[in-house]
Amino acid sequence: MHNYPEPGDRFFNRELSWLEFNQRVLGEANRQETPLLERLKFLAITGSNLDEFFMVRVGGLMMQLLGKPNTAGIAGLLPREQLTLIRQRALTMVSDQYRTLEQLLAKLDKTGIHRLRIDELNESQLAHLQWQFHETLIATCSAIAVRDINDFPSMIGARLGVCFRLRGEDLEAIVNPGKKNKSNGSSNGPADDGERFVVVPIGRLVNRMMSVPMADGVGLVMTEEVIAHFGDHFFPGQTVLEALPFRTSRNADVDVDVEGAADLLDGMQQLLQSRNMGDCVRLEVDDNASDSMVEFLQSCLEIGDEETYRVHGPLDLTAWFRVASMQGFREHKFEPWPPQPVPGYQTGDDIFAFIAAQDRVLVHPYDSYNPVVDLIKAAAVDPKVISIKQTLYRTSNPSEIVDALQVAADAGKHVTVILELKARFDERRNIDWARKLERSGVDVIYGVRGLKIHAKICMIVRRESTGVFRYLHLGTGNYNESTAKLYTDISLLTRNEKIGNDVVNLFNAITGLSVPQPMHVLTAAPLNLRERFYQLIDVEMVSASKGRKAAIRAKFNSLADEGMIERLYSASQAGVKIELNVRGICCLKPGVPGLSDNIRVVSVVDRFLEHMRIYHFLHGGDNLTFISSADWMTRNLDRRVELLVPVLDPACARRVNDVLGTGLNDNQHANQLQPDGSWKTISGKLPLHSQRLLYEQACNLNKLDPTRSGIALSPRRRTASG
């Protein structure tokens, strides 16, 4: 008889799993052999990640607590229970972060980068800061008297401020000249005993650190400490009793559709409409803060101790991004791994001929992203090109791709851009250049109602002498030239006719030109991607149950969909060997006897952000290999337009499979998920550092490229392709 775990015990909680991912990033910050400034950057990433986690996920759970308090997640935990566990886990993580920061600061000190506290400064340094305070801060920061919660500044997102407790007369007239005193007869203001509270929010544009002259290197002082120290300059004639830097994180101002919290907020539209989304979800203060100040802030923010984090060190770890990316200090940064030119192609070559010759797979950021940009740029000016259609999700600014699309439209080509405006935090940027494209005559389509367009596709229709061909780029990453240097992604360049037909159908459906037509080689969400994955898993199950080889290998960002996990459990029980390389969230419990004995889950966290999605199914020896824009998350399978693209060319499929295998075999920057939810480092006799290996492979491919040997001269003629 089977003795499977109960439903409530079959999954890891999604939030806790995400926190473990952040802990693995923190692990990189603690890695001794990693250059110092890179370690600092990893630490800043954990800070930035945690901010977003609080604003979106914790914020979502807090909303759920109000609207649907009895709805459990897939691990069976109610919102209240999840929030309690998250706090426990986050407290440990925060203390790890600050211990790490302390160690890194000590090392930075030796390199000549000194973080200084106010009380460590000499007189001339203090005078310098005072000058800077008057020059820059006093004009850009304003003080707001806070009598009750209604006065508290809104401070959207994650923001820093300094709270002052003052004693003195006529305070109102000082901070709000011209405004009459409110009647204080019935005021229940937080302090009514002659003491007043004033908040100085620190704007986003204010530098987080101020430098002071040092004999040996750079001295850095946190800006909030400077403001706290010179705060009495805001309030002449007042006595500053206490000054406390603090940081608030607000529930992100999100739509129900927006990624992240959509699963939590499903069906809560009314509640969302009636409530202010900007509720505070976290308050961070120094661990030396006085209880009275903390209580005042808590009452203004309508939160309690459960949302308050006392940290041992300067607030806001994202401040260290700037230090990590300071000019110079090369010995404390990673040795550069520049993207390698793609064999057989260099900018200026006929990109259409390059793709027409055979399908091409590019592995970014090891392989250069230039061919992708070049394709769109070439299409813009090529007289044979009839139309360009492409999705844009998060793009860089400025973007050569967007510029090329504009050039194409100016040249009279039919250009359609399917733009996703809901990419969080990028909306402003998107709207600006979308208007620019529209002015050039680009047909800009702002998504599909209810669905986020996450598939990354570009189709160029070109009429050549032998027929109409569709040149396609299908990728796992966004059309963003900046992140293409930092994220690992796969690009497929092809003019395969079958794929072209399906892409045409998909574009016609998205742009409302046609009802969706059946697809033949591609699979799209939300049409039938889930079913297709189920079928592919089922085929492996059948093979395994008949004693044949059956295996699934995949690499993606997150695994949180209940149906998909259950299917994988069934496959494991049928004897299918399953190896997953999951960067972030993984709710599947691997290696649990009777449940998931045959499933192994690893995670690679390294200098480049792992972002590619690759799926491989043995399929009776067919070795079906796919790339995709989709993770195995419910939102990808049900609520977004995603694509699963088979890599049909055998050479391309081999390369993609190699990349997949290399990641799964990493034993330097990989951790393996344990049945209890912990992650253990993997070690091996022969070290395998997957990102280094992939970089070296790209270099080797490039070296072997005969067109770059330097011996063979290759005259460049105008090619007659097309």
Added chain:
Amino acid sequence: MNEIVETVQPRLVAVIDVGATSIRMMIGQVGADGDISHLEVLSQPVALGRDSFVHGEIRRATIEDCVHVLNIYKNKLSLYGITSESDLRVVATSAVREASNRLAFLDRILIATGFDIEPFDESRLHRVTYLGVKPILDDHPHFLGGQTIVCEVGGGSTETLFLNDGQITNAQTWRLGALRLTLSLDSVDSLAARTRHLLESRISPTVNQIVASINPDKPRQLITMGSEMRLVARAVLARSVEKLETIDVSLLSQFIREIMKLSPDQLVTRYQLSIQESKTLGPALLINQMIAKRLEVDQIHIAEVNMRDGLILEMTTGGSWVGNTVEQVAGNAIALGRRFDFDERHAVQVAKLASQLFRSTVALHRLPEQWEIVLQVAALLHEIGLAINERSYHKHSAYIISNSTLFGIGARELLLISLVARYHRRALPQLGHEGYNLLNQNERVVVSKLAALLRIAKALDAGRNQLINELKAFLRGNSLIVEVPGATDLALEELEMRRQQDLFEYVFGRNVELTHAVELE
């Protein structure tokens, strides 16, 4: 000498099909080798069938919906540079054909979009359907033995082609369509068992008629077309489907049982259908299944082709009859002749000679090759009126032809055939003659020219002994010389030709001379 090699750009063609539930467009590319590949397939739902079948006319709002869709398609066509009339066909089927305001509809579309929609009659539909399915028949020779039934259930009607040993013996359109059926049960929107019973009782009488002409002793195969059956193939086989798939009828039955338990909404989400499609899926499959059961076949073949494929094929061959479509039409005409106990050998011989004459006198008659089939069918059937009475039998022939159904021959072509047959003897065409007065000038010229050739061809088998195997015809001076090498004793034929060449002289201004000898050039 400089040789200029011109690269022939592949031709882009498009077909728009204005159907009962949707307007579909297919853009195809014809390669140098004649291969056709699909570049785009678009489909937009419209309520033409609902309007036409329920209210008898197309509502104003629906007309404007059609204008909107067609304008979207027009933009797409201009993107590909498809602007020439010869590269585009826009056709409409039963929903438009049956609407009382079809002319207003066609005019409005022409004004608003520039598209001149061609309303398809049944025979045209049969012809292009056959053209569409023909490549599959050619690739799978087993369909050419025994009885093969090709069936497409549409929104407004069901179309059937019967092939007997590869020869089309019957082509019919039945007023039984998935949408028509659904609308007739409009008050019932769930497909529970009771509704299924109701549906079956409505479908059954037509299915009985459909299978009536089947020979129960000969093996039978059923090929089905249509998006609903392809959906079944995809769902049952759980993979992308090939041009031709085969499934067990039991699987189809099981699939129908399963989907009939689902609400339209469930069907929409499970199979990505439109609401309209979700309502017609069950009835369409049920019709197919009932035909399969009545034919007593265990398997059902599902072909991924449709009328649009046939239309594109027809366009790429310049609108002429393709391959053995001519044979199929001729075969069908012979089958009709046999029902009237005609002199088959004489008819076939006259048809053969008429064709040879047609081909060797192109310079004289200047008619496009598609008219050859009209001449041929008229030649095959010119005497069937003898079954009624020898007196004025040419008029009886014309009457029988114009009231028959011939595979692949549209109503207008049928009228022309009947007139060519009528004028194979006796009176020359006159405007007062019934039928002839319906023709425009071009058509009148065509009838006269073809009838003139038919008279000569008939004269050449005056002895009804099929002496002439082949002929050559060429112009010399003011005469058309018909040379029949090797033939002897053609006195009767020569005599008859002199009697029958009045129409020829009247139309072409030349006389005809028969010679036996080999002419030296």
